[in-house]
Amino acid sequence: MKTVSERLGHTNAAMTLNIYTHLWPDSEERTRAAVDKAYADRTDRDEPQAEAAA
Template identity: 60%
Template sequence: MFSGAREAAGLSVTPHDMRHFYASGLIAAGCDVVTVQRALGHASATTTLNTYAHLWPTAEDRTRSAAADLMRSSVVSADSLRTNPLESRSH
């Protein structure tokens, strides 16, 4: 059934490709290794990590993201003070 639908749609994806897509989507959504392991039916988290470890953000990635968020919120706060000077005095 899958092959027929895939050919009719003109796609070249395999069930294996779809499995990797699903796993990477779970990881991108912030799911932990045990959640992904269970979703994929891996016998151990080691199997999941051996295959997908490169997709989880590192501590450095989280640090960069946190710094960028901090800078973004600082700019918004500073802009708010500059554009609403009377409102900022009441705080």
């Protein structure tokens, strides 16, 4: 975002976000889904595996 902001001549990245965030209306849902998936993947790895019966 910083690079885009600089290229557009904005004073900072916040200005760029304030102007253009409406172009990404589904970004909140995509972010939520990505975080949910990351936590699910981590949970799957962190759960102890059942040991095979001897």
